[in-house]
Amino acid sequence: MTLHTSNPNNPVQAATIWTQPIAENLQKLGIKSDFQPHSQWISRLSLNRSDWLTVAEVLRSLEARFSALWADEFPEYAEVLCLYFVENHYLLVTTKICTPELHLASITTVFPAANRMERHTQDLLGIAFNDSPDDRRWTRHRAWKEKEYPLRQHFPLQPEAQKPTPADSHYPFFQTQGSAVYEIPVGPIHAGIIEPGHFRFQAVGETILNIEERLGYTHKGIEKLAVGRSPQDLLKLAARVSGDSSVAHSWAAAKALESQLNIQVDNKVHLLRALICERERIANHVGDIGAICNDVGFTFPHQQCARMRELWQRQQNLVFGHRLLMDCITLGDVSFSLEDAQLNKLQNEAFDFKKDFSQLIQIIQDYPSLEDRLANTGTLPPITAKQLGCLGYVAKASRFYVDVRIDTPYPPYHMFCPDKIRHKTGDVMSRLQVRVDEVRDSLRLIEEILNCLKSDTAPCAISGDQAADLIEEKASHQSSHSKTSSNIGSIGLVEAWRGELICYIRLDADGKVCRYFPRDPSWLNWPALEALLDGNIVPDFPVCNKSVNASYSGVDL
Structure with a gap:
């Protein structure tokens, strides 16, 4: 068992x-900075709107990695939030935009990864992002009117007399010119x-x-469906x-909620959550390994x-x-218990x-035709x-290592060190x-977790009734002490099987979800x-696509 080094006890320090x-x-550059601790591994920096792009440029010069961008609406202003990873910590940069001037400098020229999240927010x-190299609509197809x-x-969540969304036939795709160039449209129905x-x-x-x-x-x-829900429903x-x-x-949502509500989670619950998360990682990686082989005609591994x-x-x-392990994670707890048997x-x-x-992997690695099809394809x-x-595996395959379990370890990964x-x-x-290496490592982690669980007799953290009582107590505390306490949300970070997963949640004074x-x-x-x-050939698109296997549903919020 390997222990990580954690933050100093004093978060301000x-x-x-x-x-x-x-x-x-x-x-x-004449920019005043007042860094505030947000949570473990995360600090918060509030900026004037005019400094938004400059700070992004400074962070890029310090080898920061862009992680996420989103916005939160308040009665008199909107807040734009951007999460960066720098110096083995996260920095949450925020700025307020007063209505009706909802615009901000785009950071896409500094961090290209920000583009689609800027367009989603727009x-x-x-909220318009000025001087963006690509400000075309993204999430909007033709379901809403121009200024809606x-x-x-x-x-409203469900507008009255809503009609079927017309086809988005005039979306301005980029064009490539040339006498021998032709286009191939694929999808959306596959x-x-x-x-x-x-x-x-x-x-x-x-x-x-x-x-x-x-x-x-x-x-x-x-995002709209979440508003007004209780933490359990979320x-x-x-x-x-x-x-x-x-x-x-x-798990990411639970971590954000538990941080917001100051709920302490028992070590046994952390172990059980990690157990099912590693099982989820194995199930998906094994499915992908078979599908990649199948896409180049090697069906035996796919079947196995x-x-x-x-x-x-x-x-x-x-x-x-x-x-699929749905609803196994509850507020402060899990929905199952495991006996020795x-x-x-x-x-x-x-x-x-x-x-x-x-x-199976030995068979795959001994098959030269497979290596011939996969090596140097989709580089x-x-x-x-x-x-x-x-x-995740997309970054790690290209020598760009990102893993929340190691970079900013959270329980129980402060006790177990995943392989790098x-x-x-x-x-x-x-x-x-x-994927092969991560399956093997997850099996090792599962073995260590199960051994810990067999020697651990600690009870789970809290019951569902206790969670409800805590939410009511927290809401009462917020109402009686400060309305501004509901203006700052919490962030949950988890290493999902596809990679770093982030969740932002803000509760109102009554303990209901605002954002x-x-x-x-x-x-x-x-x-x-x-x-x-x-530069690849068209017939290699399926195997390249499967090797990335990004989620449609994960971005089609």
Whole structure:
């Protein structure tokens, strides 16, 4: 068991230490900085609107990584929030924009990864980002009128007499000129049972010159649906943001809520949450390994991976109550308990799974035709992965390492140290190999977690009734002491199977949800697909797409 080094006990002192280089650079530019501790590993910096772009440029010069951008509406102003990762910590940069002048400098020229989140914010809240190199609509198709912004407080969740959304046939795709250039439109309806998304190719012969994605066809209104919900109800919604990441989204939301409500979570609960999160990671990686092989005609691994995943998920249904582990995470607790017999059964299952998996990977690695198809296909250079802020296996395959469990460890990963997995070539083969390595590492972590659980007799943290009482007590405290206490939200960070997952939640004085923004890793991995396909051939699109396997639902909020 390996222990991480944690922050100093004094959060103000911790913020002062790691933010000092940023403060010194800002001081040279005449920008006053007052860093405040937000939570463990996160500091907050409030800015004047005029300094927004300058601070982004300073952070880029310090090798910061862009993580997320969103906005929050208040009666007299809107607040734009941007999360960066720098110096092994997170920095939450915020600025207020007074109505009606809802505009702010775009940071897309500094951090290209911010573009789609800026456009999402523009579409749903009407905040314009000045001088953006791409300010086309993103989430908006044609469901709302020109000046309607569905995430604003006065806009109804379900407008009256709503008609079917007309086809978005006039979206301004980028054009590539040339006498031999032709276009291939793919989707949004596909041959399989996958979600809708449109891909517009420009090609010469079979060589791809450019590909552009168009998503948002299944906009579900998740952010609006969250408003007014109780924390318990929000966790059910979070589990359904992206069904293959049910645990990760639930855990991130629970962490944000528990921070907001000052709920202390028992160590045993942390262990149980990590157990199901690692199981979710294994189930999805194994499915992807088989699908990548299948996309180049190697069907045997696909069949075996499907068999192994099915048995794994059947066991989840028996032990945890759901194949996809939905609603297993509750406020301050989990919805299940494990007796010694079940712990032994899970240990035996993991042992058998590891044996089968090792034999299968040996077959895959000994098949030269597979390596010939996957090596040097869909290569994402490390510098591009870094510029796009890629996450998870997409980043790790291109020597750009991001893992919340190691970078800013949260319980119980402060007790267990995941392997630092990273590959060099950035091609489909590397993305497959990262998955293989992460499955093996997750099996090791599961073994360590189960051993801890077998020796741990501590009770779970709180019951559902106790959670409700805590929410009521917190709401009463907010109402009687300060209305401004509900103006600052909380952030939950989790390493999902696709990578870093972020959740922002703000509760009102009554303990109801005011704002919920889940940033799935797919927001930052989808653009990587466009980049890695340049110069590849059209028939390699399916395997390249599967090697990224970004979530449609995770970004079609």
